[in-house]
Amino acid sequence: MKRFLLSILFIGMFFNVNAQFPGGLGGAAKKPAVFGRISAVILDSLTKKPVDYATVSLIKVKDNKPVNGSVTDPSGKTTIQNVAPDEYKLRVGFIGYVTKTVLVTTTPAKPDNNLGTIYLSPNENTLADVQVEGTKAVIENKIDRMVYNAEADGTNAGGDATDVMRKVPMLSVDIDGNVQLRGGAVRVLINGKPSGTMASSVADALKMIPAEQIKSVEVITSPSAKYDAEGSGGIINIITKKSDAQGVSGTVNASAGTRQNNGAFNLTAKTGRLSLNTALGTNLAYAQKSRVAFENITYLNDGSVSSVLQDGYSKWSRNGYNGSFGLDYDFNAYNNISSSVKYNNFSNGGPGVSNYLRNGESFTNKSDMDMGFNNLDWNVDYKKTSKREGEEFTVSAQLSTSRNPTSFSNEFIPAGETSGPVIPTNNTGVNHEYTAQTDYVYPFSKATILEVGAKGIFRNLNSQFDDSEQDFEYNQNVAAAYGVISFKLSKKLNFKGGLRSEYTRIDFNTQTNGLQKNDYLNLFPSAIISQTLKGNATLKLSYNRRVQRPSYVFLNPFLNDSDPFNLRQGQPNLKPELSDNLELGYSTYIKGSVINASVFYRRTADVIEGSVSSFTDENGATKTLSSYLNVGTAQTYGANVFASYNPKPKWTLMTNLGVNTYEVSNSETGLSTGTFLNYNIFGRSAYGFGKGYNFELFGVVNSPRRTYQGKTDAMIFYGASFKKEILNKKGSIGINTLNPFTRDLHIKTVNNAVNGLGTLYQSTNIYYPLRSFGINFSYSFGKLKFTEKKKIKNDDIKQDQQQQGGGMGGLQQ
Structure with missing residues (x-):
């Protein structure tokens, strides 16, 4: 450990020397x-x-x-x-x-x-080949990522980031907003850096971001060692709308619809070397009824049966707002400092009513839930360049703090009665995260580039309850260092490889086991070889190792009994997932058409999945517990094909097909799920009629999804939009719809489990109100010139992909 920390200190001293002598390894003069x-x-x-x-x-x-x-x-x-x-x-x-x-x-x-x-x-x-009036390319293929230009897709207006994710190639999104990349877990960044809004639940965080604020989504399947090693499937980077122009520029977006209303405003003012920018966003989702029918049957070992049948609804509303302010200043041609502050506030909840039939006894539960979330991210970044083109030294610091208060109550009313006892519960989660990072890039030549860096992350997670004896505190510190080298093996053959080292130290306390500590050191190699072929085609082969650490929601041992017969609890002793990824990809451009195809293999050890089990409480009642387990090792094979074609200059057709296998085995427990096939299909058609009129259709099909205990049915989303450019093409007005022919999206999930009590069968039917119609308006003023700034990227935490809450199974709109 001492040697590891000394190596990081040495690298930091090396950076400091290069900062003082900008010529770096080349020894250039001041x-x-x-x-x-x-x-x-x-x-x-x-x-x-x-x-x-x-x-x-x-x-x-x-x-x-x-x-x-x-x-x-x-x-x-x-x-x-x-x-x-x-x-x-x-x-x-x-x-x-x-x-x-x-x-x-x-x-x-x-x-x-x-x-x-x-x-x-x-x-x-x-x-003769120029498309004067048509639609902007929605998908771009780059050597290490695929980019979905959300601002060019009119069907996104009036939605949120979850709606956008459903249309990104290679991603699959379930009804709760859980995101997977080719069947693997992902790390979600915003503008290349982490955000506290993602700390507890990715699904909740995505619902906070209006679609109108999103410029593009980058899907990175082969991250280099420069990135944090988090995300067994890869990294998703959401780029929000920004501007960087002399004078004043900005955008205004507004939408109103039957499901939710959004508003977004972005403004940049720049003069000389100083740039200021600010953004405001808000969303309000109407309260709509979501029905949940739940069946829970345990076949006990003594031959008896314990059953709970539940049928009811929740009527939750959702609202949130966010704001940010940033400044960027160039001291001269070589020194730049920037800082930004972003605040998010989000709340949802509402009443619900469920009718229960438990072992022949009927009663009603009136529930009420109020979930809040607020987060502050503050970044400060310094960058120094030199006369040598491409040489760059950066120092970055980030503070992220968030607070997540939750309160819920249950009123149990026996059959024939009008009221019953009300049981309230309150919980507040607090997260503090501090990060320091330094990076150095040195180009030996245009083709040979060295990148090195070091990073420290310090996290404190605390969960406070009405009963102080159940308070949970979790500390995690990560020290990392990396080196990456890229160069040409031949005129058309390029190589980029690196190694990242991450040391993790954890300590946490539980009521039953007291203070526990753990630490581990991991090495994460990565390599990519790309070959340029004839006809603008590219062939690449890549390998990388990734990690998926469990976060606060996975670890918190508090027993959430908002649903009295279906309890939730985290597992503090979860191990991190480790995965090895191998990918072969091919892309080509043929007369304006794009084809991108890849095959991949992934092996993941200590896979973390949700689990359900039966237990008997102190009163002898049989209940179920939802938690998390390291279930075993997964072997995944898959392929992805994306294609874009223009039958006519103003008509664009686009499709993406992704398939991957699911198989988990565990030699210690004898678990073997067998092999199942998952698939995801995306299709889009866009046509420009001229004079600023555009029409789009899209559809998404997600196959049934398997877990080691069960299966979730397939899901289908589809929609359309019509847009007209106005105000000299600086503005637009349009209408859109999502799933117009069906009000509800019906999703059925079945789980089966065997434990000490017997055999558990659990079936959940969710009827989620997805149909929507809306109208939207957009206007841009000034000159928009987008730029990217280097920011801290914390990519190392496995985020919650389950809706947390009680009442009607935790379903949120």
């Missing part, structure tokens, strides 16, 4: 303060869309010699750093476009020059 930068945004002159990967060259006027260059990013933006004061020609070119040259001058008094928007004109041979 840069003059007058060096500046030249920036611009490159757009297609007809479609006004960004030109991605356009080549930009900076040439001195006096000798006509090139001095620097770059390529544009997906938003069309380009920035050339370390520019000495002089007169230059900026030359921009791309296949299919006429090369354009712009004169630009920088001076010691004004070393930076923002050229604004530069338009490239398609050449004559390309004009």
